[in-house]
Amino acid sequence: MENCIFCSIINGDIPAEKLYEDDQVLAFKDVNAQAPEHFLVIPKIHISTVNDATDEALLGRMNITASNIAKEHGFAEKGYRLVMNCNSDGGQTVSHIHLHCLGGRQMTWPPG
Numbered sequence: 001m002e003n004c005i006f007c008s009i010i011n012g013d014i015p016a017e018k019l020y021e022d023d024q025v026l027a028f029k030d031v032n033a034q035a036p037e038h039f040l041v042i043p044k045i046h047i048s049t050v051n052d053a054t055d056e057a058l059l060g061r062m063n064i065t066a067s068n069i070a071k072e073h074g075f076a077e078k079g080y081r082l083v084m085n086c087n088s089d090g091g092q093t094v095s096h097i098h099l100h101c102l103g104g105r106q107m108t109w110p111p112g
């Protein structure tokens with residue numbers, strides 16, 4: 001989709017520090033990391049919010065991709081947090097769904 005920063009990353013128009021890619025999903029480091037480990041997993045098709053998502057397998061793939069990367073990077077056993085923000089109250093700033101994976105430190109609850 002035009003004017004979507006994450007579609008531009010998928011297309012290669014904007015650089016990103018990629019961690020994993022297949023035909024359906026892309027994972028890359030968050031530019032504004034909120035934890036020692038912070039990456040995003042996005043679908044390669046444009047879906048604006050999780051309210052618009054209908055493909056259960058794709059959402060499952062995003063989660064499994066995140067856990068696989070956490071395992072590969074050695075912080076899965078200690079733990080991590082997976083978050084998908086939705087719309088303004090959820091704090092979503094990029095309108096292309098993305099799963100945050102945060103780790104490498106103790107998470108607090110509730111989040112701000």
Ligand code: AMP
Pocket residue numbers: 005014016028029030031032033084085091092093094095
């Ligand atoms: P959210 O607030 O849930 O929509 O999260 C959007 C996330 O995308 C933020 O954590 C940003 O730091 C991150 N972000 C925005 N632009 C980029 C980019 N070009 N490369 C990597 N991460 C980005």
